[in-house]
Amino acid sequence: MKIACIGAGYVGGPTMAMVALKCPDIEVVVVDINAARIKAWQTDDLPIYEPGLLDVVKQARGRNLYFSTDTHKHVGEADLVFVSVNTPTKTRGIGAGSAADLTYWEGAARMIAACSTSSKIIVEKSTVPVKTAEAISKVLRRNCNVPEVQFEILSNPEFLAEGTAIQDLYNPDRVLIGGNEDESGQRAIQVLKSVYEHWVPSERIITTNLWSAELSKLTANAFLAQRISSINAISALCEVTGADVTQVAHAIGTDTRIGPKFLNASVGFGGSCFQKDILNLCYVCETHGVPKVADYWRSVVSMNDWQKARFVERMVGSMFNTVVGKKIAIFGFAFKKDTGDTRETPAIDVVHGLIREGANCTIYDPQVSETQMFHDLSLAKFQWDYPMSPTKADAKIKQSVDVHFDPYTVAKDAHAIAILTEWDEFKTYDYQKIYDNMVKPAFIFDGRNIMDTEELRRIGFVSFSIGKPLDPFVKKS
Ligand code: UDX
């Protein structure tokens, strides 16, 4: 069997590396139109940072795992074609700001149709709106000129989380495969199932119809994001009542019906999936005549926006209602630890909010490059998932933002530190040394609740943590 995967990004790359590792009998080729990305996959300097990924790639690369820009050749030869291309939120036209832009998906489908001389199973990996398979199937059937070629479409949504992708792929909670309910649909499901059965126990492979699989992906992300917005909503209440959100989360999480995961209050959720998928879900609801359902889910996103805005307000309010000309040290720019990914990171909104107030931000992140930060801070909303987005740094951003690769330099002469990513190394610094070199009063705003607040207060910091009883200094001012 030959597999091709269109799209060598955060999903396609790691997923195919694991498939190749576990299925030495199958040839796997990952193709992409982005030549620089493909080139990087061929070296040990991979285009994405993911713990354990390089080791998996090195074991399979050159044996049965290949990366190529020759999309037509490899897709043409494949029996199974995974499609893992970008599905950004539309920036203009009907559904702008919520509907998924299927331009890249449709482009991939037309390319598959053009180069296919044999029948293929097409596997949707990227998140798509419900009923995309139906539309794609029409594009494929009407554009392939070889009458005996048949296409069977499956939905096989990815549930991996960045930072733990290898573990998630190696030992998934479940694999979901949706397909048509007729005989050839069921046959296609069995083919894909047999790939995963190389390492996933068959009882963990769930099969459904196509629409259920497509909708399950959106629903899973909406539920996860909803948990974070729910605990973040409670964090605001904790701060004004003197309750501690960590204690509340622990107390409710021990109820087995609720469970302990995804209850960490934070400055807000980010990443390429949560907001995009919820907005996409809302658009599907609106276009299918259930706007009340859309309103319900949209509130999860607005609570997240409020949490980010609230964090900035808390910073400015605590610092005597002005940050004009003040240096603010930003610890962490990635949307979570153990990844260099910055898509929809809350750091973008927080830095924008602080700049609007007149602050100067100096940023440190162990995995994000300066170019990436300026690129992200200069983009308009929803542009971040477009491969051809502009990269020219905005003049105002250049004036107000600085990047350093030493946290002590970043914090030197700063009025405040804002912790926006939960990198483990942030807990290991010499905070006495940092405090000594800051302007007083020295503030720390912990947007991830990773610091020992008592210890920071002992050193002399005025310290704020999400959802924790407020520092008396902050309360009084
Ligand atoms: C998510 C889903 O978890 C994954 O199943 C899906 O395939 C893609 O989207 P990902 O975006 O990589 O994965 O990361 P995730 O660990 O879910 O975190 C998303 C955001 O929520 C991050 O910004 C994270 O910091 C934040 N978060 C997570 C919290 O603020 N609190 C929590 O308790 C958990």
Ligand code: ADP
């Ligand atoms: P994800 O997080 O879903 O993996 P990424 O943006 O990281 O998304 O990756 C998607 C990849 O798909 C990009 O590298 C992009 O260049 C690639 N891509 C988009 N359209 C096509 C296409 N028609 N053919 C090949 N690759 C494509």
